[in-house]
Amino acid sequence: MKAPFPFSAIVGQSEMKQALLMAAVEPRLGGVMVFGDRGTGKSTAVRALAALLPPMTIVAGCRYGCAPGDPAPCPDDCRARAGKAVAEVPVPFIDLPLGATEDRVVGSLDLERALATGEKRFEPGLLAKANRGFLYIDEINLLEDHLVDLLLDVAVSGQNLVEREGLSIRHAARFILVGSGNPEEGELRPQLLDRFGLSVDVRTPTELADRIEIVKRCDRFDRDPQGFAATYAAEEAATLARIAAARKRLPKVEVADAMLELGSRLCQAVGADGLRGELTLLRAARAAAALAGKKAVTAHHVGEVATLALRHRLRRNVTDDVGSTVRITRAVAELIAA
Structure with a gap:
C-alpha cells in the first residue's frame, strides 16, 4: 500500500495547515472551507492529516464507526454489543463526488439483500462512512442544491435521518467537513458557507524557491513513497504528539x-x-x-x-x-x- 504524502512535507500553505490542525483539535469548529487555485495541495493536505491521526476505537463490526459507550442511536445496535469487542480503525477520509446521488450520500435500502432474503436492511451511505472522520468535497460550490440542503441538516444535528422504502433510520454523522473550490467557478450558497467554522484562501506559490522545492518533493514521493515518508517520520511524530497534547489540554x-x-x-x-x-x-x-x-x-x-x-x-x-x-x-x- 502506497504511503500517504507526509503532512510535514507540505511546503508553505501555513494558514491552511494551521486551520486543519485546529479543526483536528476542536471538531466543534465546524470544518474548513478552502478557496483557491487548482493544484495547490488542498486535498493532499487533508488526506495527509487524516492519515497522520492515530486510529480510532469503534465497536467491532459497527458499520457506522460508533465509539464504545456512545449514546447516539445506531442501526447496528451498538449499545447491546458495547463492551464485548472493540477494534482500531484508521480515521475515515471520505470523498463526496459532485455526481453522487442522494442514496449514495445518505444511504438506502440494500436491494440485493431484500430481493434475495426478503429482509429490509439499510445500506449506509457516505455520511455514515465519514462518521468521526473527514468528509471532503472538492469544488463544493458546484454541488447540487438538494445535496447542499442535506449537508446543512446533518451539519446542524450531527445525525443523519433517512425515511424511505419503509425504513426509518437515524445514525450519528459527526465529521470534520472540508470543502474546496475556486470562486471563479461560482459562489457557495451563504447558508452552507456560514456552517464552515474556518475559511482559508490558498494561492499558487510565487516564490521561485518554493515552487522548485514543491516539484522536487512531489517527484521524490512519486519515485519512492516509503522512503520519502521515512524522511519525515520524526516530524510527523512530533506533529501527532502536538495534536494529542492539544486535545488533552483543550478543555482546561x-x-x-x-x-x-x-x-x-x-x-x-x-x-x-x-x-x-x-x-x-x-x-x-x-x-x-x-x-x-x-x-x-x-x-x-x-x-x-x-x-x-x-x-x-x-x-x-x-x-x-x-x-x-x-x-x-x-x-x-x-x-x-x-
Whole structure:
C-alpha cells in the first residue's frame, strides 16, 4: 500500500495547515472551507492529516464507526454489543463526488439483500462512512442544491435521518467537513458557507524557491513513497504528539471575560453577520492556545485566528473596495496592541 504524502512535507500553505490542525483539535469548529487555485495541495493536505491521526476505537463490526459507550442511536445496535469487542480503525477520509446521488450520500435500502432474503436492511451511505472522520468535497460550490440542503441538516444535528422504502433510520454523522473550490467557478450558497467554522484562501506559490522545492518533493514521493515518508517520520511524530497534547489540554484552556469582549468588539468592528462568528472565534482561539501549549487564551490568539474565523462572514460593503481579509487585519491592528 502506497504511503500517504507526509503532512510535514507540505511546503508553505501555513494558514491552511494551521486551520486543519485546529479543526483536528476542536471538531466543534465546524470544518474548513478552502478557496483557491487548482493544484495547490488542498486535498493532499487533508488526506495527509487524516492519515497522520492515530486510529480510532469503534465497536467491532459497527458499520457506522460508533465509539464504545456512545449514546447516539445506531442501526447496528451498538449499545447491546458495547463492551464485548472493540477494534482500531484508521480515521475515515471520505470523498463526496459532485455526481453522487442522494442514496449514495445518505444511504438506502440494500436491494440485493431484500430481493434475495426478503429482509429490509439499510445500506449506509457516505455520511455514515465519514462518521468521526473527514468528509471532503472538492469544488463544493458546484454541488447540487438538494445535496447542499442535506449537508446543512446533518451539519446542524450531527445525525443523519433517512425515511424511505419503509425504513426509518437515524445514525450519528459527526465529521470534520472540508470543502474546496475556486470562486471563479461560482459562489457557495451563504447558508452552507456560514456552517464552515474556518475559511482559508490558498494561492499558487510565487516564490521561485518554493515552487522548485514543491516539484522536487512531489517527484521524490512519486519515485519512492516509503522512503520519502521515512524522511519525515520524526516530524510527523512530533506533529501527532502536538495534536494529542492539544486535545488533552483543550478543555482546561481558560478564556477570560476580557477575551470574550475583545472577540465581540472585533466582530462588531468588521460587521460580521450573526453570532456564530463570535462563537467560532472563541473556539478557534482556544484551539490555537492549546496547540501553542498555553493555559489561557490571550489577545494574540484572538488576533491570530480572526481572519480564519471571520473572513467568510462579513457583509459586502459597496463603498469599501478592499477585501474582507484587509478589513479584518485593520480591525485587529486597531483593537489589539502590537
